[in-house]
Amino acid sequence: MSLPANPAAPNAAGLTQPRAIIGVSLKMYFGYERTLDWCRDVAEVASAHPAVRSGDIELFALPAHPVLPECARILSASGAAAGAQDIFWEDEGAFTGEVSGKMVAETGGRYAEVGHAERRRIFGEDDDVIGLKTAAAYRNGLTPVLCVGEPERGTAADAIKHCIRELDGVLNRAGSLGSTGRTIVAYEPQWAIGAAEPASPEFISEVITGLDAHLRSRPGQECSRVIYGGSAGPGLISQLGPAVAGLFLGRFAHNPSAVRDILDEAAARLGLLEPALLAPVGGRA
Secondary structure, three states, rough: OOOOOOOOOOOOOOOOOOEEEEEEEEOOOHHHHHHHHHHHHHHHHHOOHHHHHHOOOOOOEEEOOHHHHHHHHHHOOOOOOOEEEEEEEEOOOOOOOOEEEEHHOOOOOEEEEEOOHHHHHHOOOOOOHHHHHHHHHHHHHEEEEOOOOOOOOOOHHHHHHHHHHHHHHHHHHOOOOOOOOOOOEOOOOOOHHHOOOOHHHHHHHHHHHHHHHHHHHHOOOOOOEEEEEEOOOOOOHHHHHOEEEEEEHHHHHHHHHHHHHHHHHHHHOOOOOOHHHHOOOOOOO
């Protein structure tokens, strides 16, 4: 299924928005040097990809904090960008071990992931805390990558209801503290994170269609989009409906050639690349 010719409206500054979004979280899988090697390889892929160079596809990666400045430098030269996997809700102060959105922005980060299921489960973060972090991202000029998702498999209607409740809780809290802005929402059903297979394309498309309509009906969120995470990888994006703006990748993006495959699939979906020119998934070195 192909996307509409121009699914995203210009932003408040009149700038054209990307037509697809591909993000990668490296979590804590790589060490320092391996992360840099991965960024160099992905930067090479991005530099050679016409849809990234043109801005039709927005590509970003979220490495561990110590590697962020160098990753941001490497990726920015290729048309891609970097961000943080987490931020604190204050910009400075006696908060041992935390990293502020202000510092992320100063070191070249452009995104901040908030609300991931692992942060909720391991560190007990709730919608209020995630709302505070989202506000910190807006305040420091970062695009929040807000993760939402239901804990157990159920119907699409149940998933939409759960995700809208999380979304509204976080954005209402963030909005109570200041102005908001563009948001990338990553729909990640918790039961699919780390699973061998993602949710079905029909289920993903139905949930994101409902979530996208609600998100973009909120004041100031007209240019926000919803992408899918949760065991996403090559071969998936071409099966998804037009409301799904892209993918949020994890371990399936550890091989840079998989990132290239997914970029090609996203470009073909947009009509920017002939599907017949695509190599088979996994068929590239």
